[in-house]
Amino acid sequence: MTELESLREQLKAFAAARDWDQFHSPKNLAMALSVEAGELLETFQWLSEEQSRRLPAEVLAAASDEVADVLLYLIRLCDQMGIDPIVAANRKLVANEAKYPVDKARGNSKKYTEL
Amino acid sequence: MTELESLREQLKAFAAARDWDQFHSPKNLAMALSVEAGELLETFQWLSEEQSRRLPAEVLAAASDEVADVLLYLIRLCDQMGIDPIVAANRKLVANEAKYPVDKARGNSKKYTEL
Amino acid sequence: MTELESLREQLKAFAAARDWDQFHSPKNLAMALSVEAGELLETFQWLSEEQSRRLPAEVLAAASDEVADVLLYLIRLCDQMGIDPIVAANRKLVANEAKYPVDKARGNSKKYTEL
Amino acid sequence: MTELESLREQLKAFAAARDWDQFHSPKNLAMALSVEAGELLETFQWLSEEQSRRLPAEVLAAASDEVADVLLYLIRLCDQMGIDPIVAANRKLVANEAKYPVDKARGNSKKYTEL
Numbered sequence: 001m002t003e004l005e006s007l008r009e010q011l012k013a014f015a016a017a018r019d020w021d022q023f024h025s026p027k028n029l030a031m032a033l034s035v036e037a038g039e040l041l042e043t044f045q046w047l048s049e050e051q052s053r054r055l056p057a058e059v060l061a062a063a064s065d066e067v068a069d070v071l072l073y074l075i076r077l078c079d080q081m082g083i084d085p086i087v088a089a090n091r092k093l094v095a096n097e098a099k100y101p102v103d104k105a106r107g108n109s110k111k112y113t114e115l
Numbered sequence: 116m117t118e119l120e121s122l123r124e125q126l127k128a129f130a131a132a133r134d135w136d137q138f139h140s141p142k143n144l145a146m147a148l149s150v151e152a153g154e155l156l157e158t159f160q161w162l163s164e165e166q167s168r169r170l171p172a173e174v175l176a177a178a179s180d181e182v183a184d185v186l187l188y189l190i191r192l193c194d195q196m197g198i199d200p201i202v203a204a205n206r207k208l209v210a211n212e213a214k215y216p217v218d219k220a221r222g223n224s225k226k227y228t229e230l
Numbered sequence: 231m232t233e234l235e236s237l238r239e240q241l242k243a244f245a246a247a248r249d250w251d252q253f254h255s256p257k258n259l260a261m262a263l264s265v266e267a268g269e270l271l272e273t274f275q276w277l278s279e280e281q282s283r284r285l286p287a288e289v290l291a292a293a294s295d296e297v298a299d300v301l302l303y304l305i306r307l308c309d310q311m312g313i314d315p316i317v318a319a320n321r322k323l324v325a326n327e328a329k330y331p332v333d334k335a336r337g338n339s340k341k342y343t344e345l
Numbered sequence: 346m347t348e349l350e351s352l353r354e355q356l357k358a359f360a361a362a363r364d365w366d367q368f369h370s371p372k373n374l375a376m377a378l379s380v381e382a383g384e385l386l387e388t389f390q391w392l393s394e395e396q397s398r399r400l401p402a403e404v405l406a407a408a409s410d411e412v413a414d415v416l417l418y419l420i421r422l423c424d425q426m427g428i429d430p431i432v433a434a435n436r437k438l439v440a441n442e443a444k445y446p447v448d449k450a451r452g453n454s455k456k457y458t459e460l
Contacts, residue, residue, distance in 0.1 A: 002117065002118060003117060003201045004119065007201070007204055010208055014211070018220045018221050019221050019222045022222075023224045026159060026170070026178075027159040027162060027163075027166075027167035028164065030152075030159050031156065031159075033152055034149075034152040034155070037149040037152035040149070041148075043145070044141060047142060048142075049143065051142075052140050052141040052145075053141060060197075063196060063198075064196075064198045064203040065203065067196075068200070068206065068207035069207065070152075070185070070189055071189060071203070074186060074189070077182065078182060081170065081175060081178060083175070085183070086122070088179040088186070089122055089183045089187055090122070091183065092183035093122070093125055093126075093129070096129070097129075102132050102133060105135075107137075109135070109138045
């Protein structure tokens with residue numbers, strides 16, 4: 001069992017023990033994931049980009065906690081939707097290679113539709 | 116190398132080949148992650164919870180794509196911050212066991228601060 | 231002066247007195263707005279739609295506070311970008327009339343691109 | 346009737362004509378608002394703060410459109426929750442004066458809990 005699968009199984013058991021499947025619809029889990037993404041964002045909202053590259057230890061620890069929340073809801077959402085996040089991510093990486101050819105995208109932050 | 120580490124290395128090479136490290140500050144990556152979380156949310160905004168549990172194939176495929184984007188930015192963000200998302204998630208799971216004791220949290224969606 | 235203009239001027243004075251213009255770039259204000267939208271979302275994440283239509287007084291008060299934060303950052307962002315939110319909203323309403331003709335959109339939550 | 350009240354009434358009529366009240370629960374409207382906040386954020390994700398202060402005309406126009414969407418959903422949400430956004434915003438401004446005293450907050454982006 002991979003690390004992600006282990007987390008998935010622990011989350012499933014966690015929810016089952018608390019009878020939380022009733023709350024864990026994909027709709028609600030996508031909301032929870034977005035809420036946590038917002039909390040992660042809060043860490044950075046008044047920092048410069050440079051500051052965000054050199055976070056003090058306590059800010060880094062707080063950001064790690066929010067990253068963990070995002071990942072846990074993502075895993076739980078995938079489980080409830082019956083999709084494998086690793087497969088989806090690998091498929092997307094291949095698509096991105098085609099969307100962002102090196103020669104056009106180098107040093108350029110434009111969206112692929114504008115390259 | 117685990118699947119997540121493989122994705123991390125591919126993303127690192129992808130960014131390096133395009134000279135994108137200049138754009139990939141933790142601040143910007145947290146924004147990008149939040150944008151993708153919003154796109155994932157869009158899939159579900161007008162669906163009932165019941166509908167979100169039984170997605171038509173094309174909606175499920177679109178949601179998978181957004182899930183992949185969230186995961187890829189999460190991995191890239193962790194790489195740029197120097198944190199291990201699996202370690203962070205496992206630490207959080209342990210904390211959640213303490214915050215949400217089974218006897219208090221069963222069938223209850225309240226936040227731990229209100230249990 | 232309209233109510234929105236009054237809020238705009240108070241926010242401008244508030245920021246000036248604290249020397250906060252340096253932090254109030256449109257980029258940062260859009261992040262702050264998104265963070266507050268996430269906090270508003272948190273209010274509803276585990277509620278059913280029916281429950282969200284009949285909020286207990288204390289939940290309604292908390293949601294009002296988050297709504298206020300979103301509105302304040304929106305006004306401040308518009309001021310920093312030099313745009314008038316009322317003009318923009320009226321323009322969008324006209325566009326939406328064309329995108330969602332009554333006969334096609336009635337009782338239908340599909341996006342205009344799929345009508 | 347103020348400009349906001351006029352927008353509120355137009356949105357109410359717009360939704361009624363399309364039989365959309367069934368979709369416009371506070372839960373769903375808070376999701377839609379968050380989705381639009383994410384689209385607004387997308388405008389800025391790869392820009393520097395300096396660039397975000399001097400947007401090209403077409404980017405500014407796109408950002409105005411997203412601002413309009415956020416405002417329209419905010420007004421609609423307030424209508425469905427029975428709250429007045431101007432009253433809520435004014436109340437919050439008073440609270441912020443107390444939370445961020447000028448002498449402590451000047452030139453400082455820390456959250457009030459850390460001042």
